[in-house]
Amino acid sequence: MNAYEIVLKSREKGRPTAAKYIEKIVDGFxxxxxxxxxxxxxxxxxxxxxxxxxxxxxxxxxxxxxxxDKLAHNFGCANPEGYRKAMRLMREAEKFHRxxxxxxxxxxxxxxxxxxxxxxxxxxxxxxxxxIRLKTPALSVLIGEGGSGGALGLSAADEVWxxxxxxxxxxxxxxxxxxxxxxxxxxxxxxxxxxxxxxDLIELGAVDKVVPEREFSEEFFASLKGEIAAFFAxxxxxxxxxxxxxxxxxxxxx
Amino acid sequence: xxxxFKKLFNFKKxxxxxxxxxxxxxxxxxxxxxxxxxxxxxKLAEKCESCGQIVLSDEMEENLGVCPKCGHYKKxxxxxxxxxxxxxxxxxxxxxxxxxxxxxPSYDEKLAALREKTGxxxxxxxxTAAIGGVRCALFSMDYRFQMGSMGHTxxxxxxxxxEYAAAQRLPVVGFxxxxxxxxxxxxxxxxxxAKTSAAVAKHGEAGLLYIAVLTDPTTGGVSASFAFEAxxxxxxxxxxxxxxxxxxxxxxxxxxxxxxxQRAELLQEKGFVDLIAERKELKEKLAALxxxHSAEATA
Numbered sequence: 001m002n003a004y005e006i007v008l009k010s011r012e013k014g015r016p017t018a019a020k021y022i023e024k025i026v027d028g029f030x031x032x033x034x035x036x037x038x039x040x041x042x043x044x045x046x047x048x049x050x051x052x053x054x055x056x057x058x059x060x061x062x063x064x065x066x067x068x069d070k071l072a073h074n075f076g077c078a079n080p081e082g083y084r085k086a087m088r089l090m091r092e093a094e095k096f097h098r099x100x101x102x103x104x105x106x107x108x109x110x111x112x113x114x115x116x117x118x119x120x121x122x123x124x125x126x127x128x129x130x131x132i133r134l135k136t137p138a139l140s141v142l143i144g145e146g147g148s149g150g151a152l153g154l155s156a157a158d159e160v161w162x163x164x165x166x167x168x169x170x171x172x173x174x175x176x177x178x179x180x181x182x183x184x185x186x187x188x189x190x191x192x193x194x195x196x197x198x199x200d201l202i203e204l205g206a207v208d209k210v211v212p213e214r215e216f217s218e219e220f221f222a223s224l225k226g227e228i229a230a231f232f233a234x235x236x237x238x239x240x241x242x243x244x245x246x247x248x249x250x251x252x253x254x
Numbered sequence: 255x256x257x258x259f260k261k262l263f264n265f266k267k268x269x270x271x272x273x274x275x276x277x278x279x280x281x282x283x284x285x286x287x288x289x290x291x292x293x294x295x296x297k298l299a300e301k302c303e304s305c306g307q308i309v310l311s312d313e314m315e316e317n318l319g320v321c322p323k324c325g326h327y328k329k330x331x332x333x334x335x336x337x338x339x340x341x342x343x344x345x346x347x348x349x350x351x352x353x354x355x356x357x358x359p360s361y362d363e364k365l366a367a368l369r370e371k372t373g374x375x376x377x378x379x380x381x382t383a384a385i386g387g388v389r390c391a392l393f394s395m396d397y398r399f400q401m402g403s404m405g406h407t408x409x410x411x412x413x414x415x416x417e418y419a420a421a422q423r424l425p426v427v428g429f430x431x432x433x434x435x436x437x438x439x440x441x442x443x444x445x446x447x448a449k450t451s452a453a454v455a456k457h458g459e460a461g462l463l464y465i466a467v468l469t470d471p472t473t474g475g476v477s478a479s480f481a482f483e484a485x486x487x488x489x490x491x492x493x494x495x496x497x498x499x500x501x502x503x504x505x506x507x508x509x510x511x512x513x514x515x516q517r518a519e520l521l522q523e524k525g526f527v528d529l530i531a532e533r534k535e536l537k538e539k540l541a542a543l544x545x546x547h548s549a550e551a552t553a
Contacts (some may be wrong), residue, residue: 038326111498121477170444254445
């Protein structure tokens with residue numbers, strides 16, 4: 001698959017969304033709503049549950065499955081209150097020494113008048129800054145589109161994993177082609193240049209692990225669940241200051 | 255055009271007889287507008303980009319780039335901005351200059367051309383200085399370098415500055431101007447948002463002050479990282495500040511954005527900016543804020 005085919009695959013209809021990952025990986029999930037300030041953002045789904053017998057906080061950017069579901073979740077484009085809800089849940093996780101697991105899948109944070117007026121930039125900035133200093137372990141898994149700041153807002157984690165045909169980029173290839181070359185037909189070329197595929201990202205150090213997709217079978221979810229549980233078990237042994245320092249170094253290298 | 259061309263050139267002595275004298279008919283300034291325009295020496299006067307009137311360059315500079323005719327704010331380059339607010343500037347990390355991390359087509363040439371044109375290595379200048387007598391670390395972004403976009407070099411220099419300021423226990427003042435992330439550096443550019451955010455957080459955890467001055471424009475990856483992570487956020491009057499640019503929003507919602515949208519004044523009204531400063535009062539306001547924060551508190 002070339003980069004553009006991977007881009008298309010990362011957006012493909014029928015690809016499992018965050019809700020599916022939560023259902024398959026977190027036991028007894030209880031969804032917690034709202035940012036306590038303005039509203040509940042349906043593009044960000046979060047709550048608490050168990051992972052391999054241990055409590056976990058899970059947050060996902062949810063695109064929705066069918067058309068109605070997509071509309072209900074604003075196509076996975078979060079508003080500021082989505083990031084503020086995520087921050088609130090992270091703080092709650094920190095208080096109770098729970099790790100934080102994020103599933104990231106968004107074409108980007110929502111661009112609209114309300115989003116701007118309620119401080120989209122401030123919300124994402126704060127989310128990155130809080131997550132990067134979180135006192136409990138955090139893992140982000142890129143499961144579809146990793147769209148720029150909107151994805152990074154939930155990806156300032158100890159490690160960032162990516163499934164085989166997911167992407168992570170500073171801008172969509174369409175945006176890049178139209179801004180840089182004033183030619184939206186150069187999307188395939190832009191996809192290559194942006195180095196947004198899992199293999200490119202591993203090489204650049206932007207992600208730590210590529211998860212084979214196995215056609216999103218039961219085995220895929222079971223194996224991912226096992227790996228996440230093992231990751232958190234390992235990180236639980238590390239004192240908070242060391243964890244934060246290691247996270248600092250992880251991002252400092254760029 | 256209202257500009258009195260003759261007045262401007264009257265003080266100039268003719269350099270040789272071929273140029274004629276003031277009284278000689280051949281040397282009289284031409285009355286037609288197009289010929290006047292063509293005759294304006296570049297450094298003596300300039301045309302305001304907003305009202306189109308001709309302004310003496312000296313006057314424009316004294317006025318800190320604010321048009322004396324219409325009040326329009328011309329963008330200041332990084333060093334002019336520092337000079338307008340700070341004394342005793344000593345540059346840090348001047349040699350920092352990154353390459354082309356993704357091997358992006360034509361990016362090497364673009365960087366080389368911008369370095370040649372601006373005399374800067376990249377879009378930010380860092381150092382230490384005094385504002386109103388208070389020593390601080392400061393950074394200033396440069397519009398001439400891809401509208402202050404952030405790639406590795408910008409992120410690295412700003413991160414180093416916050417690390418330096420934390421070690422030296424200095425406050426940081428940042429003059430921010432940026433269209434966002436630098437596309438040609440792809441994911442490396444995105445990672446600068448996380449890297450700088452972590453450095454800002456660490457500096458803040460050491461109990462140190464960070465004041466961000468948001469100038470026109472402050473958008474994209476820079477607004478969604480260190481621009482909005484400061485203790486105090488000052489915005490320059492009229493500055494465009496936001497996450498997405500107005501064009502992107504208009505394309506998304508398929509309607510025009512309202513007048514004054516994403517301007518400093520609206521952001522203050524909505525609660526995202528602490529105070530708005532006119533350019534001429536910025537130095538004074540920064541000095542006052544630094545003074546209050548550097549004084550020993552009783553609590």
